[in-house]
Amino acid sequence: MMSSNNSKKVYTYDGSYQGLMTALYTAFKNREAPVKILAEAEFRDDLFYQKEVINTDQEKSEFFSEQIKKHISAQALNNIFHCYLSEADKMELYLFRYLFTGFKVGKSVDELLTKDYIRQIHDLAHRVRHESHRLKGLIRLKEAAGGKYYAAVEPDYKTLILLAPHFKSRFSTMDWIIHDHKREEAVIYSAEDKEWLLIDLEKGFEPKLSxxxxxxxxxxxxxxxxxxxxxxxxxxxxxxxxxxxxxxxxxxxxxxxxxxxxx
Structure with missing residues (x-):
């Protein structure tokens, strides 16, 4: 049972996926049902709410992910990640309710489409996957000065992390950058190291073409x-x-x- 003594509590996290998973883990560990779970940047002071800052803990995040796969399903964890990438309003509470139900009924949670929050999870996850798939065919890498390649996008959702493995596979011998203008972040890939990283970029960054x-x-x-x-x-x-x-x-x-x- 979740405690009813914390009905006015708001959890805030750093906006990262690991931070969100830590916040969700904390709610279930403490048997609390926060009225809101928000990225710190989205929180606005309110006298009616008690704010609790949840610090990101990689170990807790990984442990909670394993529990979701074990007691619900790997597909549920996949849905959670893609829903997180949607950045949708109330996404965190949809996930909390989805997990609350999932830990009770197991993998059949995804069949309970009469519940609004489960339909919302499925819809958001589908939208993210669909945009990611579409962008794989639309992104055009351009040769910049210095022999590196560059592409700019403005996706509705936070899809760079889904695009990176695809472009690593297709363009593994090139150094490239895929830049999300809307979020001022980018995936950069090094052909020498065979690794990609998600980084922040300065506003207005745009390399000169060769x-x-x-x-x-x-x-x-x-x-x-x-x-x-x-x-x-x-x-x-x-x-x-x-x-x-x-x-x-x-x-x-x-x-x-x-x-x-x-x-």
């Missing part, structure tokens, strides 16, 4: 425009497969004309 890259882009745009049949353009269908929100960072603009600018 001369060869500029020439190749000009040729590609000219080709894309030349093969485009004006009378057969269907922007509605184009946007189903390649939503307009992703066009900004593409070399080829769907339906573009000779000036290559977005309409």
């Amino acid at each position: 001369r060869r890259e500029t020439e190749v882009q000009d040729l590609w745009r000219a080709f894309f425009s030349a093969v485009s049949i004006k009378n057969r353009r269907n922007r509605k269908v184009q946007q189903q497969f390649m939503p307009k929100k992703y066009w900004k960072h593409l070399i080829e603009t769907p339906g573009s004309s000779q000036n290559y600018k977005l309409e």
Whole structure:
């Protein structure tokens, strides 16, 4: 049973996945049901709530993850991670309720779609996976000065960590950076070390393209425009497969004309 003596308690964590898992672990360990679980940056002082700062603990996070896999399922842990990447409002409480039910009923928790919070978990996780899959086919690496490669994206969700293994596999002999403009963070990959890291970047970071890259882009745009049949353009269908929100960072603009600018 969860304690009812802490009905006004708010947990705050550092915003990391490990921090969230530590906060969830703490709630179950202490048999508490906090009214909110928030990233520290999202918390606003409120006289009606008692704030408790949860410090990230890697060991607790890993232990709790293992307990979820053991007593619920590996798929449940997968859903939790992808839901976290959605950064959605109330995501943390949805996860708390999902786990509370999951520890009671086991892996069948994902069949209880009549419960709103479980539908929310599934929907958010699906949205994150879908965007990640779509971006794998839309991201274009460009050669920057110094022989490194660069791509910029502005995803709705925190998907860089899902993209990194795919691009490591496909471009393992190149040094590259995939930059999330919205969150000012990036995945950087070293061909020498065969490792990738998620880092923060300064606002406005954008490397200068190499001369060869500029020439190749000009040729590609000219080709894309030349093969485009004006009378057969269907922007509605184009946007189903390649939503307009992703066009900004593409070399080829769907339906573009000779000036290559977005309409």
